[in-house]
Amino acid sequence: MTGFGAVSASADPSVAGIPTGAVSPDGSRITGVEKIDDHSIRLQVHSAAMDKTFPVDVVRPADTSRPRPVLYLLNGADGGEGLASWQAQTDIPKFMADKNANLVIPVGGPFSYYADWIKDDPALGRNKWKTYLTEELPPLIDAALGTNGVNAIAGISTAGTTVLTMPMAKPGLYKAVAAYSGCAQTSDKLGTAFVKSVVGMGGGDVENMWGPPGSPEWLENDAYINAEKLRGLDLYLSSGDGSPGKYDTVDGRAEQLGGGRTQIDGDDNQLGVETLINQIAVGGAIEAVTNFCTRNMQQRLDSLGIPATFRYASGTHSWGYWQDEFKHSWPFLSRGMGLS
Incomplete structure (x- = not known):
């Protein structure tokens, strides 16, 4: 990947063929590699900017005989640190096992919007x-996995906002973007309220992120306002409408993972029912907002003559629908990465 500077690898022994000592000029580095299974590894990556080490889960391509592209897949509000993650709540890692792309799922950054905050936060740190x-x-991923330098990025919920601004921050880095149940607009009244509520859930002060609402940072991170910068990307955006759908029943939640209980249901049936009620009530309200935001973004892109694929369906702000949307978006992401 051009523009990043050389990444060196130490003589440390490798795990599953992955060198354990890749280091960037800025001091960011891979500090560890763990083999999970024949297709998956977990990297430990030290961020120089945050002076902290984070896990990164990787599903390797089916065929590693030549360099392959990378799909970065972001989790939602809690950064995948708990059970609300692609790994725990979907079969996407299994789905990707026979695809010829590296799937990279960073772990960390709860309630941060995956943003660069202007100040350290007492609750959420740096x-x-x-x-x-x-x-x-x-660059660490490219060096460690031997990629071909072609990337795509996808994410849900709060990350459905972030994945639209990442290509603006680094033009040319990503070729395709998929945003599921996100809200592109961040600087108007609705968007500001949405961001405040999410950051507040984690105890964070939103002004430590982008300053007072209306400041330049809020505008800079508004993909609706800056939509022209998305021109040339393969874009896929989707949202439910907030009404109960096929996964908003006890049986539907079990069907999501092939007939088993989802890991957030717990051992107590009552807990499962309470979680389902919350999914319908709270998740329905959130998804109604993201539906409004997504339709606004569709109008904005249409007005600029920027092609994008949009998909709407019934359903709430929950994992069964995101699992389906990822699979539906895969042909678009695949095309953007040059696989089809």
Whole structure:
């Protein structure tokens, strides 16, 4: 990947063929590699900007005989640190096992919007996730996995906002983008309220992220306002409408993972019912907002003559729908990465 500087690899022994000592000029580095199974590894990546080490889960391509592209897949509000993650709640890692792309799922950054915060936060600490995802992690991934330098990025919920701004921060880094149940607009009243509510859930002060609402940082991170910068990308955006759909029943939640209980249901059936009620009530309201935002973004892109694929369906702000949307978006992401 051009523009990042050389990444060196130490003589450390490798795990599953991955060198354990890749280091960037800025000091970011891979500090460890763990083999999970025949297709998957977990990297430990130290961020120089945040002075902290984070896990990164990787599903390797089916055929590693030549360099392959990378799909970065971001989690939602809690950064994948708990059970609300692609790994725990979907079969996407299994789905990707026979594809010829590296799937990279960073872990960390709860309630940060994967942004570069202007100040350290008493509750959420130092967040320089835009730097991490555009400057620090990609060259390390390219060096460690032997990629072909072609990338795509996808994400849900809060990350459905972020994945639209990452290509603006580093033009040319990503070729395709998929945003599921996100809200592109961040600087108007609706967008500001949405961002405030998410950051507040983690105890963070939103002014430590982008300053007072209306400041330049809020405008800079508004993909709706800056939509012209998305021209040339393969774009896929989707949202439910907030009404109960096929996964908003007890049986539907079990069907999501092939008939088993989802890991957030717990051992107590009552807990499962309470979680389902929350999914319908709270998840329905959130998804109604993201539906409004996504339709606004569609009008904005249409007005600029920027092609994009949009998909709408019934359903709430929950994992079964995101699993389906990822699979539906795969042909678009694949095309953007030059695989089809």
